[in-house]
Amino acid sequence: MERSFFARNPSVMIFIGMLGLFTLAITVMSEAYGTSAISTSLVKTLGMTLCLCLIALAMDLVWGYCGILSLGHFAFFGLGGYMIGMWIMYARTEAVIVTSLANAPLPPTPTELNDAIAVQIFGVVGGDSFPWMWAFSHSLTLQLMLVVLVPGLLALVFGWLAFRSRVTGVYLSILTQAMTLALSLYLFQNDTGLRGNNGLSGLQNIPGAEDIPQAVTSIWLLWASALALGLGYIAAAWIMSGKFGNVIRGIRDDEPRVRFLGYSVEGYKLFVFTVSAVIAGLAGALYYPQAGIINPDEIAPIASIYLAVWVAIGGRGRLYGAVIGAATVSLLSTWFTGGRAPDVNLGFYNIQWVDWWTVLLGLGFVLVTLFAPKGLGGLIDFVIRKDRA
Amino acid sequence: MSSLLQLSGVSVTFDGFRAINNLSFQIGEPELRAVIGPNGAGKTTFMDIVTGKTRPDEGTVIWGERSVSLLKMSEAQIARAGIGRKFQRPTVFEDQTVAENLMVALKKDRGPFSVLFWRAEPADQTRIEELASEISLVDHLNTQAGILSHGQKQWLEIGMLLAQEPRLLLVDEPAAGMSGAERDHTTELLKEAAKTRAVVVVEHDMDFVRKLDCKVTVLHEGSVLAEGSLDHVTANQEVIDVYLGR
Numbered sequence: 001m002e003r004s005f006f007a008r009n010p011s012v013m014i015f016i017g018m019l020g021l022f023t024l025a026i027t028v029m030s031e032a033y034g035t036s037a038i039s040t041s042l043v044k045t046l047g048m049t050l051c052l053c054l055i056a057l058a059m060d061l062v063w064g065y066c067g068i069l070s071l072g073h074f075a076f077f078g079l080g081g082y083m084i085g086m087w088i089m090y091a092r093t094e095a096v097i098v099t100s101l102a103n104a105p106l107p108p109t110p111t112e113l114n115d116a117i118a119v120q121i122f123g124v125v126g127g128d129s130f131p132w133m134w135a136f137s138h139s140l141t142l143q144l145m146l147v148v149l150v151p152g153l154l155a156l157v158f159g160w161l162a163f164r165s166r167v168t169g170v171y172l173s174i175l176t177q178a179m180t181l182a183l184s185l186y187l188f189q190n191d192t193g194l195r196g197n198n199g200l201s202g203l204q205n206i207p208g209a210e211d212i213p214q215a216v217t218s219i220w221l222l223w224a225s226a227l228a229l230g231l232g233y234i235a236a237a238w239i240m241s242g243k244f245g246n247v248i249r250g251i252r253d254d255e256p257r258v259r260f261l262g263y264s265v266e267g268y269k270l271f272v273f274t275v276s277a278v279i280a281g282l283a284g285a286l287y288y289p290q291a292g293i294i295n296p297d298e299i300a301p302i303a304s305i306y307l308a309v310w311v312a313i314g315g316r317g318r319l320y321g322a323v324i325g326a327a328t329v330s331l332l333s334t335w336f337t338g339g340r341a342p343d344v345n346l347g348f349y350n351i352q353w354v355d356w357w358t359v360l361l362g363l364g365f366v367l368v369t370l371f372a373p374k375g376l377g378g379l380i381d382f383v384i385r386k387d388r389a
Numbered sequence: 390m391s392s393l394l395q396l397s398g399v400s401v402t403f404d405g406f407r408a409i410n411n412l413s414f415q416i417g418e419p420e421l422r423a424v425i426g427p428n429g430a431g432k433t434t435f436m437d438i439v440t441g442k443t444r445p446d447e448g449t450v451i452w453g454e455r456s457v458s459l460l461k462m463s464e465a466q467i468a469r470a471g472i473g474r475k476f477q478r479p480t481v482f483e484d485q486t487v488a489e490n491l492m493v494a495l496k497k498d499r500g501p502f503s504v505l506f507w508r509a510e511p512a513d514q515t516r517i518e519e520l521a522s523e524i525s526l527v528d529h530l531n532t533q534a535g536i537l538s539h540g541q542k543q544w545l546e547i548g549m550l551l552a553q554e555p556r557l558l559l560v561d562e563p564a565a566g567m568s569g570a571e572r573d574h575t576t577e578l579l580k581e582a583a584k585t586r587a588v589v590v591v592e593h594d595m596d597f598v599r600k601l602d603c604k605v606t607v608l609h610e611g612s613v614l615a616e617g618s619l620d621h622v623t624a625n626q627e628v629i630d631v632y633l634g635r
């Protein structure tokens with residue numbers, strides 16, 4: 001009975017082992033630390049994929065385990081990205097301006113410096129001073145706290161209002177779509193303080209690491225993403241392995257029953273939803289420095305719908321399923337829409353994957369739903385059972 | 390015997406239809422009580438009211454020594470106050486094992502944070518095994534509840550109720566779909582439980598009710614038609630007309 005958490009959950013060790021091997025393999029093939037077999041841009045794509053796996057994990061917690069089909073998780077992901085992006089833009093711009101003013105006859109006063117940074121950042125939207133929400137952007141520590149706090153608080157308030165009124169099922173999904181749509185429309189405006197549709201850019205230039213080549217920073221970010229995914233996986237598996245997991249799965253399968261056992265279902269949902277939003281925010285904070293740019297388009301409702309599709313294809317209700325789904329589908333999507341997939345010429349019609357990928361994805365989704373309701377992750381059951389037989 | 394639960398003048402209307410009509414009901418602790426009545430008499434709705442699922446339009450529902458009103462409490466609060474419920478259709482967590490179902494029901498702190506850090510101690514393990522043997526499922530502790538037979542699910546749900554250690558148990562049609570031997574075992578379980586607490590059993594099967602050997606309340610059209618021993622109520626002409634004589 002008194003076996004350790006890892007002994008009771010062998011899949012966690014297997015996952016961590018595979019993640020470690022993957023990270024090591026990429027490192028020894030990278031331009032920075034190895035044979036240069038793979039390009040820096042591929043390293044970035046893979047690092048970003050790890051972040052997408054992390055948000056898929058967060059999605060699986062709320063949807064696969066707790067039955068809340070959130071179609072707004074990219075709002076939390078994007079907010080995490082914006083929070084870290086603000087610090088990167090501020091610190092980078094500050095460094096550039098300090099250098100350019102180094103030869104001025106008089107050193108700039110703090111106010112002059114601040115104004116110069118503001119003009120540099122907000123000139124593009126016609127601004128020349130810092131909006132209130134940039135109050136902490138000079139401090140990495142404070143912005144890192146906001147990476148957790150902003151998505152967490154949004155989820156807490158949204159969840160409290162929605163769960164308390166017992167909004168469930170498709171109505172809740174629609175509300176989450178409305179939330180992410182509203183946030184994206186709000187951010188699209190130039191005067192809301194986050195540079196409207198320009199978004200935050202140049203995020204690949206990590207402040208303080210100006211002299212370090214992208215090949216190296218990309219590997220660092222890959223390591224950070226792998227670490228976050230590994231820790232997120234362990235945390236999620238631990239949360240779901242005990243009685244808490246039983247209650248959560250009970251809520252998914254029979255909410256009234258859990259209530260009549262004396263558990264306040266709303267509190268549990270709120271807990272899971274908020275934890276999941278925080279994980280999504282962290283994933284976003286690691287993703288956008290690799291992507292280099294974030295704009296309100298990233299928070300558009302469709303992004304969160306894709307997330308649900310990844311998790312469904314991978315297999316919800318099992319953590320590795322979410323990871324497999326996110327990795328497979330997002331990498332395929334990059335390949336198909338990146339213009340590198342060869343066109344298929346049918347003679348009378350030329351299939352261009354950039355256009356037809358969405359159709360293929362939709363078809364895949366329908367097929368998985370019909371023929372493999374447990375998703376790609378369910379295939380692993382199949383293999384294990386064959387082994388035992 | 391002081392009263393544990395007391396309903397007075399309770400009425401509920403669904404879309405103009407009076408499912409419960411000026412109902413008054415009272416039970417003490419310990420006591421075993423059978424509630425019978427034709428289909429649609431309001432038996433399940435009565436349980437819905439007590440457990441907070443349905444809010445009455447009028448009337449009072451008073452609980453315990455301190456006479457608190459249940460009407461202002463949520464379902465979860467009512468459950469924590471000591472009222473457990475078995476549904477008419479057996480509802481267990483089909484995706485989880487028998488042991489997990491019982492573990493979730495065990496009387497422990499229900500707050501998310503204490504549940505998060507809770508791990509079964511040997512004493513809890515023993516208690517789960519005890520409960521499982523009471524409901525004849527000790528060989529199925531690691532079986533998924535979904536693949537149990539209908540009768541076994543009914544027992545598991547009763548086991549979950551016992552694990553909650555409620556002061557009042559509301560049991561809706563526990564013998565439905567059970568064989569003769571299974572019924573007898575269920576009777577024993579309920580009678581045993583009623584030695585230390587209040588138990589209300591809704592049942593259609595008269596043989597089953599007879600074996601419970603307790604006071605009977607007959608519901609009809611949302612109010613009490615007769616109350617007393619089984620022989621007393623079955624001799625009542627009105628009861629014969631609306632229920633027994635069908």
Ligand SMILES: Nc1ncnc2c1ncn2[C@@H]1O[C@H](COP(=O)(O)OP(=O)(O)OP(=O)(O)O)[C@@H](O)[C@H]1O
Pocket residue numbers: 403404408426427428429430431432433434435477
């Ligand atoms: N939520 C509801 N909305 C509308 N009508 C309802 C609702 N719940 C119950 N009713 C009606 O109230 C009446 C009483 O129903 P209830 O389920 O309490 O009967 P019952 O005595 O448990 O019957 P049975 O023996 O068939 O289980 C029925 O006519 C039913 O259709």
Ligand SMILES: [Mg+2]
Pocket residue numbers: 432433434477561
């Ligand atoms: Mg009923």
